[in-house]
Amino acid sequence: MLAPKIWLSKYVDLSGISDKDFLEKMTFSGNKVEAIHIFKENTISETVYEFEITSNRPDTLSIIGLAREVSAVFNRKFTPPKIPSTPNLTIQPKKLNISDKKLCPTYSCVEISNITVKPSSQNIQKLITLAGHRPVNNIVDIANYILWEHAQLMHTFDADKIKGDLNLRLAKKNEKIITLDHKTRHLIGGEIIIEDKEKIIDVPGIMGGLNTEITSQTKRIYLLVAIDNPILIRRASINLKLRSPSSTRSEKKLDLTQTEAVTKRVVKLIEQESTGQQSTKIHTLKSNFKSPIIKLNQSQVAKLIGIEISQSEINRYLTSLSIKKTNLGYQPPAWRRDLETDIDLIEEIARLYGYNNLPKTLPTGIIPIHKTALKKNWLKDIKSIIAGLGYFETYSSTMISKDLITSMGLKTKSHLQALHPMSKDYEYMRTTTAESLLPLLKLNLKHTKNINLFELGTVFYPQNSSLKLPKQPLELCLLSTTVSYSQLKGQIQTLALNLGLNLDIKATKNPTSYLHPSNQAQIYLKNKLIGLIGQTLDKKAWLATLNVTELIKKASAQHQYPTISQFPPIIEDLTFTLPQKTHLGPVIKTIKSTHKLINKVNLTKTYHQNYTFNITYQSLIKPLSDKLIAPIRKKVVSNLKTNHRAKLIGKL
Amino acid sequence: MQPNLINLKNQAIALIGEAKNKKELERFRVEYLGRKGQINQILKELPNLSPEKKALLGKTVNDLKKAIEIAIETKQTNLLKTPVKKEFFDPTVPSILPSFGQLHPITKIVNQIEDIFTRFGFTIASGPEVEWDEINFQKLRLGPDHPSRDTQETYYFDQKKLLRVHTSSVQIRYMTKNKPPIRIISPGRVYRRDTIDVTHLPSFYQIEGLLIDNKTSLTDLMGILKHTAKSLFGQDKKVRFYGHNFPYTEPSLEVEVQNNQGKWLEILGCGMVHPEVLENCNIDSTKYQGWAFGMGADRLAMLKYNIKDIRSLYSGDLKFLNYART
Numbered sequence: 001m002l003a004p005k006i007w008l009s010k011y012v013d014l015s016g017i018s019d020k021d022f023l024e025k026m027t028f029s030g031n032k033v034e035a036i037h038i039f040k041e042n043t044i045s046e047t048v049y050e051f052e053i054t055s056n057r058p059d060t061l062s063i064i065g066l067a068r069e070v071s072a073v074f075n076r077k078f079t080p081p082k083i084p085s086t087p088n089l090t091i092q093p094k095k096l097n098i099s100d101k102k103l104c105p106t107y108s109c110v111e112i113s114n115i116t117v118k119p120s121s122q123n124i125q126k127l128i129t130l131a132g133h134r135p136v137n138n139i140v141d142i143a144n145y146i147l148w149e150h151a152q153l154m155h156t157f158d159a160d161k162i163k164g165d166l167n168l169r170l171a172k173k174n175e176k177i178i179t180l181d182h183k184t185r186h187l188i189g190g191e192i193i194i195e196d197k198e199k200i201i202d203v204p205g206i207m208g209g210l211n212t213e214i215t216s217q218t219k220r221i222y223l224l225v226a227i228d229n230p231i232l233i234r235r236a237s238i239n240l241k242l243r244s245p246s247s248t249r250s251e252k253k254l255d256l257t258q259t260e261a262v263t264k265r266v267v268k269l270i271e272q273e274s275t276g277q278q279s280t281k282i283h284t285l286k287s288n289f290k291s292p293i294i295k296l297n298q299s300q301v302a303k304l305i306g307i308e309i310s311q312s313e314i315n316r317y318l319t320s321l322s323i324k325k326t327n328l329g330y331q332p333p334a335w336r337r338d339l340e341t342d343i344d345l346i347e348e349i350a351r352l353y354g355y356n357n358l359p360k361t362l363p364t365g366i367i368p369i370h371k372t373a374l375k376k377n378w379l380k381d382i383k384s385i386i387a388g389l390g391y392f393e394t395y396s397s398t399m400i401s402k403d404l405i406t407s408m409g410l411k412t413k414s415h416l417q418a419l420h421p422m423s424k425d426y427e428y429m430r431t432t433t434a435e436s437l438l439p440l441l442k443l444n445l446k447h448t449k450n451i452n453l454f455e456l457g458t459v460f461y462p463q464n465s466s467l468k469l470p471k472q473p474l475e476l477c478l479l480s481t482t483v484s485y486s487q488l489k490g491q492i493q494t495l496a497l498n499l500g501l502n503l504d505i506k507a508t509k510n511p512t513s514y515l516h517p518s519n520q521a522q523i524y525l526k527n528k529l530i531g532l533i534g535q536t537l538d539k540k541a542w543l544a545t546l547n548v549t550e551l552i553k554k555a556s557a558q559h560q561y562p563t564i565s566q567f568p569p570i571i572e573d574l575t576f577t578l579p580q581k582t583h584l585g586p587v588i589k590t591i592k593s594t595h596k597l598i599n600k601v602n603l604t605k606t607y608h609q610n611y612t613f614n615i616t617y618q619s620l621i622k623p624l625s626d627k628l629i630a631p632i633r634k635k636v637v638s639n640l641k642t643n644h645r646a647k648l649i650g651k652l
Numbered sequence: 653m654q655p656n657l658i659n660l661k662n663q664a665i666a667l668i669g670e671a672k673n674k675k676e677l678e679r680f681r682v683e684y685l686g687r688k689g690q691i692n693q694i695l696k697e698l699p700n701l702s703p704e705k706k707a708l709l710g711k712t713v714n715d716l717k718k719a720i721e722i723a724i725e726t727k728q729t730n731l732l733k734t735p736v737k738k739e740f741f742d743p744t745v746p747s748i749l750p751s752f753g754q755l756h757p758i759t760k761i762v763n764q765i766e767d768i769f770t771r772f773g774f775t776i777a778s779g780p781e782v783e784w785d786e787i788n789f790q791k792l793r794l795g796p797d798h799p800s801r802d803t804q805e806t807y808y809f810d811q812k813k814l815l816r817v818h819t820s821s822v823q824i825r826y827m828t829k830n831k832p833p834i835r836i837i838s839p840g841r842v843y844r845r846d847t848i849d850v851t852h853l854p855s856f857y858q859i860e861g862l863l864i865d866n867k868t869s870l871t872d873l874m875g876i877l878k879h880t881a882k883s884l885f886g887q888d889k890k891v892r893f894y895g896h897n898f899p900y901t902e903p904s905l906e907v908e909v910q911n912n913q914g915k916w917l918e919i920l921g922c923g924m925v926h927p928e929v930l931e932n933c934n935i936d937s938t939k940y941q942g943w944a945f946g947m948g949a950d951r952l953a954m955l956k957y958n959i960k961d962i963r964s965l966y967s968g969d970l971k972f973l974n975y976a977r978t
Contacts, residue, residue: 030895032906054897055799231797252799304903304924304941306869343927347903350870351895355905360875365865367773368833377776380763383755390751394968395758398781398841399807399854416782418807418815422845426854429782440968448970452753455968458781458841466810472780482751 002037003066004130005047007148011067013076019047022070026051029073030351031060039130048130058252059335062151072320072352081149083261084268086278093280094159094222096166096194103192104168104204106256106287107226108263111159115139115276117216124273138273139214139221142266151249152225152262155202157212159220164197168204170232175200179207191236192228205233205250206242221276223266225259227287253337256287295329296342304346306361309353317352318345378499378552382476383456385498389491391454391478396436398458399426404435409513416462416470429460429470433477434514434532434545441479441541451481451541456548473549481541485519488542489533492523495546500556501525505533507583515543525550569599569618570629574636576646577609584611590643591615595632597624610649660690661716668723677727684720691717754973757953758857758965761884762839765859765949768883769837772876774861777836779822781843785812788821791932792900805845807854815843818946819860820900826862827933832940833865839949850961857949862925864935864942870903870924873943877922881909884956892916901944902926917955920947 008014014022023033032052039046051066059065064080071078093111098104119125120141129135133144143154173189177200185203187193194202201209205228214221227250234251237243263282270276302308315325322333323345332339339345350358387393401424405412415428430436433455444451454477461471480488489505496503504524511517512532520534523546531546578587584603591601597617605612615636617629633652640646664684671677684690694713698706755763766776785808788794794801807815822838839859846852863872874893881891890910898904901923908916922945927937950962959965964972 028892028894030897032894032896056897234797234799304869306871343902343924347895350903355874355893355895358874359871360878361869361871362875362879363772363835363863363865363868363872365863365867366833368830368835368865370775370830370834375775377766380766383759387753387755389753391753392970392973393754393756393759394973395756395857395966396968397853397855397966399843416809419809420845421807422847422854437968443968444970451970452751453968453970453973454753460782466812469780469784469813470782472782 001051001053001061001066002130002132003049003051003063004127005049007063007127007131008049008067008070011064011080012070012078014070017074022049025073026070028351028354028356029069030054030057031066031069031073046130055252056338058151058249058254061249061252063149065151065335068322072317075320081265083264086264086267086282089278089281091280093283094162094166095283096168096224096285098285099167099169101285102229103170103232104226104228104285105289106259106285107224108259108282108284109222109224110263110267110278110282111280112221112223112267112270112276113159113219113279115219115221115270115274117214117218118274120273124269137214139218139270142269142273145269146262146266147245147249150258150262150265151254152227152258153205153246153250154223154225154262154266155204155208156214157201157208157222157224158214158218159222160218161212162196162201162222163199166194166196166201168192168194171200171203177201177203178210179203180210180213181207182210185240185242188239190232191239192232194224203236203240204228205247206236206240207244207246220279221270223263223270225263225266227254227256227259230254255335255337256289257334260284289334291332291334291336292340293326293329293331294339294342294345296345300342301346301349304343305350305353305358307359309349313353314349317349320352321348323348376555376557378555379456379474379548381498382495382548382551383454385495386454386456386476386478386491389452389494390482391452391480394437394440394453394455395457396433396440396455397426398430398436398460400428400430400435401425402427404439408435408438410435414462416460431461432459432545433457433475434543437477437479437543438514438536441481441536445481445540449481451479452483453479473547474552476546476548478544479541480543483542485533485535485542488544492531492533492544492546496525496551499551499554500559501551501554503530505585508532508534525554563620565618565620567619567621567623569616570624570626571614571616572633573604573612573614574633575605575610575612575649576640577649578611578644578646580609582644582646587611587640587644587646588613590639591636594636594639597629597632598636657694657712657716661719664690664720665723668720668727671727671731674728674731677724677731681724685717685724691720754975756965756973757957757959758949761949761953761956762857762859764884765880765947765952766837766839768880769835769861772835774835774837774863777822777826777838778840779816779819779825779838781816781841782809782813783816783821785814787824788814788816788818791824791929792820793926793928793932794899798899807843807845815855816840817844818842819858820944820946823860823862823944824929824933827864827930827935832935832942833863834942835863837861848963850963853962853966856951856962858946859949860944860946862942862944864925864930864940866940868942870943873922873924873945874905877907877920877945881907881919884952885909885911896921896923898923900926900929907945911955919952919955920945922946 019036026033033049034052035050037048053061060069068078093109096109117137117139120138124141124145125135128141128144131148135141139156146152146154171187171189171191171193175187176184178184192204193200199211201212230251230253237247267278298311318330324331330345402412405428415431417428421427436455437453440453456476458472459475463470493503505521506524508520508522511520515534516537522529523531523533530550533544535542588601592598597619598615599618600616602614604614617624637648668680671680806817819838819840826836841855842858843855878891882889892908893905896904896906904923906918907920908918910916925942925944930937950965
């Protein structure tokens, strides 16, 4: 909202208030000044304040509303505009029938004749130009002037183009109107419209019809100043994609008592600016709106804000906002329809007292202990461990494109789809963090060979039932060009061990489309599939994904520290020849499960099909001798022979 | 002691003292203490002596032996103390960097804020990103026709499901499930249907806080936020508050912090939780009151680390992420 200083000065004295002071005090009171513009023309410079107006304060979407705020904040006198007297005529203006008063709770109308359409006066042109409007002609300029001054919409029709009485009703589906911008608008039904005997002539709050437009030939005006149902205006402006300064005002709760006073001002302005004359009486439909009376005492204020504010101060702040003190409570003025309850008034008191003048304290209440309070912040741990392993954390978009999904060999059907995406790049929700990290491989390979990336974020699985939210677990993805399969596997196992968990990695029966068809495996936690590990299709990197929600469910910080044996171990190497394509995991498992005294088995050397295993025998309760180990060793050899067709190299 | 033994002792100690290196010292050790050394030669005479003399000579030789041993030991320690030969050393040779990753700037900011608030007894709460309209909007006093829905353009999946526009939805879920007192902090991704540019992406990170009890008031909220802003941006930084409007809080405020150039930067919105919101979560608003705040972690990270383009945060480009090695 642009507010020229000279315009504000018509209603409140701004003398002696510096721009800096104005900006700070208005901003602190909740009337945020976003910018101060200075326009220089010849020797005259004009200051224009740009306000950010919050949606609860449509009254300050006007010069008068802002002047009232300035008056309250700086304790200056507010002088409202004079309401001119109008002639007492008996002729009634054209009738506006309203099917339901909820659609239009109040309006005033009048007819003006003998007008001439011409440029408006320098004075009006200057003010509306500073406020950001382009001068058009006297009638349009007056409408903008009134909109800016009162936050009140007015509409002027060429009275000679209206046939018969007017009717205000809800539009039906498929009705049409060509609006002032020469565009055909197809109504979806439910918009407020005004029609005459023959045609729709206006979509109030949105835009008028071309068929009753004021032109240079217009001699007689039908003026309508109305407040329509804000919700219906808002819906219509969204549906018709027509947002304008008019619609942003008329979709909010405006003053329901001002249409007649505004009409009188418009009549006077049209008379001044166009030699027109009022030709009918002003007809007004009054709203039955009455401001509520709100109860408020000093202790409620103290309880919410945290300090005592005296009753006289409270009264002073509220009075400065034209809030009346009655025997029953406080009554806000008609233009403050946002003030409905006690906390609304407390907010007014607090902002005028000045938030920055309040003391700053810290909470003194009891620290709550809920179930979640006892939970460890595992996410932080997981991220630190992975970063410590050399990975860089990324935050990618969780919304992805159809192209990406199909390029990875996945189906869009298995992805949630947003209804009205802004762009094709952000249309579907990712089902795996791999969808986010794989594209980053290409991007980074352009400038480096060493890529280590990780992301921990939400993935989305649609549910069959519309009554359920999609499943949304957290997933971790590691992507690296610098590790081997064994190293990556070791890294995720290390992560799991830090969470007190053991992962099983098993061969895949149903390979995933975006990983190398053979070089991939599945990750299990206690027989539940929780992730994948595999090589990228171009074999440039290895990737692993892990369902972190499942990991955290089972995670434990109660690590079991081992008892160290007091007796020396016996360590020996055994070398076996294994048949081609033998999986080593089960072989090592066989060795280890042969006897409880075998507590470590490491693969130390491989040469062709020969594999050397380093085996550690150790007991917690007694020293070991070769005599004791010999039968175990024999069993190892025979187990490997029967289970894996392995042949020992050398002799026992 | 016999004179020849005294001579032997003096001679031995002198020679040992002058030994130039370990090898020489070892030679002397063998000469005196070795199996065929001088001491053993003397002891060979022992069997021929009378018991009295035997005892005397035995003791004397033993003393002699000990003295030589001590001399050798001392010399050995001294020899070790001899300075090691100097070599050429270049401290400016290039380092070999270990493989060490980095947390994302957003994570760093979230961690810092979590740390600040966990000190005040806040715990971390989370909730779904695809959320019900009812929880994301309606329970927060954002009815279907509320004008604020305009500025919060929303991604929908059907009439009832959407991508949350704030993590206030987590607060609603938490308040509905838990009784006051409540102190939670909820970081998470939120979504807006915005046109993409240097400051707008379809999603960004938010961190919100909530405290509900029967003792707190607006001055507590302002106190804790002032503490937070100063912890994040420096104790010397100025912080200020001004009035604003959010449907779910009243009074509503915004907070600004002054940067090094003296410019005021908006960092967060906050306010006293609206009693209707409490009632929507079955909390008795006559007994309890509280406050909430929300800040953009992206924005804070950009301010703190002087990042100009929000898109670089989400680029996944190592040139950006690996800031320490460029």
